[in-house]
Amino acid sequence: MARAKSSKKIGLAIIGAGRVGLFRGDTAMRHPAVEWIGIAEKNHNRGHFVAEKIGADFITQDYKELLKRPEVNAVIIATDEHLHVAPILDALAYGMPLLIEKPLATTLADSAKVMAAIEQAGVDAIVGYTQRFRRNWMGAKEKVASGALGDVTLVTSRAFMNRLVAIDNYKRTNDPKSISPMVISGTHALDIAMWYLEAKTPVELYARSIDKVLGPLYGGIDATAGMIMFSDGCILHTNISWALPVTWPGAVYSLEVGIVGTEGVLTIDDTHRDMVLAVSAPQEEGYNPDKRRLVDFMGSYPPGDWLDGELIGPMAEETNSWLNRVATGQKTHAATVKEAHNRLMLTKAFDLSAKLRKPVDLPIDAELEERLLRGV
Numbered sequence: 001m002a003r004a005k006s007s008k009k010i011g012l013a014i015i016g017a018g019r020v021g022l023f024r025g026d027t028a029m030r031h032p033a034v035e036w037i038g039i040a041e042k043n044h045n046r047g048h049f050v051a052e053k054i055g056a057d058f059i060t061q062d063y064k065e066l067l068k069r070p071e072v073n074a075v076i077i078a079t080d081e082h083l084h085v086a087p088i089l090d091a092l093a094y095g096m097p098l099l100i101e102k103p104l105a106t107t108l109a110d111s112a113k114v115m116a117a118i119e120q121a122g123v124d125a126i127v128g129y130t131q132r133f134r135r136n137w138m139g140a141k142e143k144v145a146s147g148a149l150g151d152v153t154l155v156t157s158r159a160f161m162n163r164l165v166a167i168d169n170y171k172r173t174n175d176p177k178s179i180s181p182m183v184i185s186g187t188h189a190l191d192i193a194m195w196y197l198e199a200k201t202p203v204e205l206y207a208r209s210i211d212k213v214l215g216p217l218y219g220g221i222d223a224t225a226g227m228i229m230f231s232d233g234c235i236l237h238t239n240i241s242w243a244l245p246v247t248w249p250g251a252v253y254s255l256e257v258g259i260v261g262t263e264g265v266l267t268i269d270d271t272h273r274d275m276v277l278a279v280s281a282p283q284e285e286g287y288n289p290d291k292r293r294l295v296d297f298m299g300s301y302p303p304g305d306w307l308d309g310e311l312i313g314p315m316a317e318e319t320n321s322w323l324n325r326v327a328t329g330q331k332t333h334a335a336t337v338k339e340a341h342n343r344l345m346l347t348k349a350f351d352l353s354a355k356l357r358k359p360v361d362l363p364i365d366a367e368l369e370e371r372l373l374r375g376v
């Protein structure tokens with residue numbers, strides 16, 4: 001890669017200043033190219049809290065006001081999962097580079113609409129599949145891409161999650177059917193696996209779900225397990241449960257992956273069992289601090305950790321990579337919009353197959369999804 005010689009100054013708009021808006025803002029405020037930061041946050045108190053923390057120059061509750069500001073030349077969209085579409089479509093009119101949080105949208109029709117609009121606008125956009133910036137996963141990508149494993153024939157992944165994330169998601173929505181462990185969280189592990197298998201074509205998928213815990217409470221899903229079959233015979237075998245007890249030591253995500261090829265195998269333990277904290281009094285850390293959690297797999301909060309007042313971890317690295325790209329044009333291995341749409345399509349196919357209790361041919365689109373659900 002060529003050395004970056006000149007840098008554009010960045011005026012950054014952050015739409016949605018919740019957890020992720022704060023994380024990305026914390027990294028942005030330390031980036032040398034970022035000269036101005038504006039925040040749009042619906043919740044007045046939250047907006048002011050984050051603005052003060054990151055020294056924002058402008059704050060509003062109306063993201064359209066922020067997009068109009070002359071200083072803005074790059075936009076982060078970090079609203080709730082089901083609220084990405086409107087700010088993305090409005091931001092496209094300005095032609096500025098975008099960092100959009102995953103998933104692109106929560107329905108297949110919206111995701112396809114957003115992808116088409118971004119392509120048509122010719123905007124440089126990336127989507128927050130943050131785990132690609134964790135060292136383990138990058139190292140494995142390098143080995144798969146260099147052919148060290150030969151032809152990859154089987155990938156297996158097991159994701160275990162504390163139910164705090166699921167409860168938070170189901171409480172925030174008035175449409176629990178639009179939320180599933182696959183669409184909201186399984187998408188991260190799926191993205192990693194599909195990133196490794198990017199040269200292969202998925203052709204068929206089969207899945208089953210369980211809803212014994214979150215079903216009665218929220219109309220939700222506890223766990224989904226399934227397989228994706230590829231045109232060359234390769235298999236991706238994956239499962240996620242986000243219904244583990246609150247006392248499970250993982251704050252959020254605990255993942256094990258195996259990649260088997262004709263010439264080698266690579267296993268990754270990303271369960272975070274390597275650093276275990278046990279305390280007598282609950283800590284103000286992790287996803288949603290909860291008094292019942294006295295044992296913690298440190299490092300299991302996917303974005304990273306607050307260390308000495310600064311976010312350290314994959315979300316800081318991903319944000320810096322994007323800011324460097326905006327400032328100097330350098331490449332990033334962040335997920336593209338096309339990849340993000342593909343992940344939404346596959347996670348929807350998992351949910352569809354589990355509902356139908358039948359295999360589904362890939363790819364699917366919104367029309368086919370609806371027809372199959374209606375049984376025609």
Ligand SMILES: NC(=O)c1ccc[n+]([C@@H]2O[C@H](COP(=O)([O-])OP(=O)(O)OC[C@H]3O[C@@H](n4cnc5c(N)ncnc54)[C@H](O)[C@@H]3O)[C@@H](O)[C@H]2O)c1
Nearest residue numbers: 016018019020040041042043078079080081101102128130
């Ligand atoms: N990349 C990752 O690793 C990662 C990790 C966690 C969450 N996420 C994603 O980031 C997004 C945000 O998640 P979060 O945990 O920060 O949620 P959050 O609820 O903490 O924050 C969302 C914020 O957006 C605000 N908001 C919603 N609509 C708005 C609008 N139109 N204008 C202004 N503000 C608006 C809400 O008031 C809220 O404060 C989700 O899509 C989530 O899936 C990504």
